[in-house]
Amino acid sequence: MTEQLKINGATFELNRYPLRNNDPLRAWDAADEYILHHLFDNQLLDSEQRVLIVNDSFGALSVPLSQFSPDIFGDSYISQQSIQQNNLHNIGDTHTASFIDSTEKLDAVYDVVIFKLPKNQALLEDQLYRIKKHITAETIIIAAGMVKTVHRSTLQLFESIIGPTTTSLARKKARLVLSHVDTALMGDTTPYPKSYQLDDYNITVVNHANVFSRQKLDIGTRFFLENMPSNSNAKDVVDLGCGNGLLGVVYALKNPGTQLKFIDESYMAVASARTNYEHALDTCDNGEKGSAEFFVTDCLTDIETNSIDLILNNPPFHQNTAVGDHVAWQMFTESKKVLRNNGELWVIGNRHLGYHTKLKRLFGNCETVASNQKFVLLKARKRFSHH
Ligand SMILES: C[S@@+](CC[C@H](N)C(=O)[O-])C[C@H]1O[C@@H](n2cnc3c(N)ncnc32)[C@H](O)[C@@H]1O
Known part of the structure; x- marks a missing residue:
């Protein structure tokens, strides 16, 4: 206002x-x-x-x-x-x-x-x-x-x-x-970025100071990683609100040849994602290398309509100090725009956030990929016939 x-x-x-x-x-x-x-x-x-x-x-x-x-x-x-x-x-x-x-x-x-x-x-x-x-x-x-x-x-x-x-x-x-x-x-210098070791995936995760869950893997992200598709047909993939980029990095490790776009509105997040992608993909030998681009921007503003096969998303539930889900909603609506026909948006969220209803309303469909006591991993598919 x-x-x-x-x-x-x-x-x-x-x-x-x-x-x-x-x-x-x-x-x-x-x-x-x-x-x-x-x-x-x-x-x-x-x-x-x-x-x-x-x-x-x-x-x-x-x-x-x-x-x-x-x-x-x-x-x-x-x-x-x-x-x-x-x-x-x-x-x-x-x-x-x-x-x-x-x-x-x-x-x-x-x-x-x-x-x-x-x-x-x-x-x-x-x-x-x-x-x-x-x-x-x-x-x-x-x-x-x-x-x-x-x-x-x-x-x-x-x-x-x-x-x-x-x-x-x-x-x-x-x-x-x-x-x-x-x-x-006046002597000392900043202790950031800091890193932790993610043994399940043999990745050193580097995090600049302002990155979401910078000290350890977020439990929602962990649940998403456990259910990450492999041998997928999706080639053009976005890690939306990428933070340190782990969703995109693990997807790329499991799906050689992926063309990834990492997006966040935090400069430190995107810098961390870049380091983590380059390091993980350099040290792995999973065949076809694939590629990655990095964007500091607002949601999907810089991405072409109908150009993406898969979007991986762990949405924020607050903007600065104001609580609200309007950024999640913006991410979902813009996702629908940039996905190709049959492209999918995968969203992890706490059960109580009610993303299921939102996705269903927007896409006309929403499936549960996996769930546990706390989290649901949902996918919604874009169908041209549905507006
Ligand atoms: C819950 S965190 C998830 C980070 C990472 N994907 C993970 O799972 O660890 C949400 C991310 O969305 C980013 N974000 C918030 N508003 C955004 C916007 N308008 N455009 C792009 N990214 C945004 C935040 O900076 C944050 O890194």
């Missing part, structure tokens, strides 16, 4: 992208407002400074601060798109938003670093380590989050990586975290 954010005498209209009809969610929260008021009320910014904004979700920080030409550092393609669109709508051009994705190296030295605290502490840890090579003793480090994302462990990360850290009073359930840079702490 378009709402107006009023900051420092200016008004901004901000949307969450991709746009949805009747979106019940706002494009900012009280933490965004708190940090903006703090920055403007205390006149902490001037046009000479190099400013870095980290993890802005939809542009609520980048757009009101665009006059300072900030660099924007984050892991989400959806956020990147939202920031661009909201800049375009409010400021009129995009040159003010220079996006650096979380797998890229920073190269400037910053005077001010403004963080929106992510839910994922590993991502925060990785970012703090990466940033500390690009700050000085004078750099202002300030973070904001809703009270539920500011844990003791969050503050400990700032303390141990950046330096002495304090928090502000809570305002509308939001809090600020303020750190002073201790240059004596």
Whole structure:
């Protein structure tokens, strides 16, 4: 929903992208407002400074601060798109938003670093380590989050990586975290990506900090892997919302000659999938090699209509911190579009999520491939006769 954010005498209209009809969610929260008021009320910014904004979700920080030409550092393609669109709508051009994705190296030295605290502490840890090579003793480090994302462990990360850290009073359930840079702490580097060994498949699984289930195999994914088809006729295959890419990698190992497309909206996910695919397929000898392409994008936007035989999908059940199944629904509807006639969408989900009903409604059919107490693996087939 378009709402107006009023900051420092200016008004901004901000949307969450991709746009949805009747979106019940706002494009900012009280933490965004708190940090903006703090920055403007205390006149902490001037046009000479190099400013870095980290993890802005939809542009609520980048757009009101665009006059300072900030660099924007984050892991989400959806956020990147939202920031661009909201800049375009409010400021009129995009040159003010220079996006650096979380797998890229920073190269400037910053005077001010403004963080929106992510839910994922590993991502925060990785970012703090990466940033500390690009700050000085004078750099202002300030973070904001809703009270539920500011844990003791969050503050400990700032303390141990950046330096002495304090928090502000809570305002509308939001809090600020303020750190002073201790240059004596400047030595270490990020411990990410990390890896674990998946013995059943003899794969070393590499995971960047922001990847789903980065410490061990997700139990839903495991159930999918146990029921992965082999000797399938499907050649053009998509791992949709690939995370570390295990669904696609194991499919490729079992089905030599597959042409895979790995897709995720997280830069770190796609980087992990690329590493895992290249490593697993390089070290295996299953005959015909096949190929893989990697896309950081929103669902199936970049995939041609009627071009895919099989889609493997473990859908997300939340976008950023907002719970909802609209991304799953978007994945299913776009899947129907890009599948060839008789192509199949395979979906793993917790029983209670009710994907069966959705798939049936959309495709006119849905079969259970396998199920256990917790999970169902479903498949729906595209039939041209059914619209
Ligand atoms: C439940 S995880 C599954 C990851 C992996 N397939 C697995 O089974 O371990 C869902 C994935 O969907 C990705 N995702 C969320 N929204 C997306 C979108 N709009 N487009 C593409 N991927 C998205 C998330 O980043 C996440 O990696």
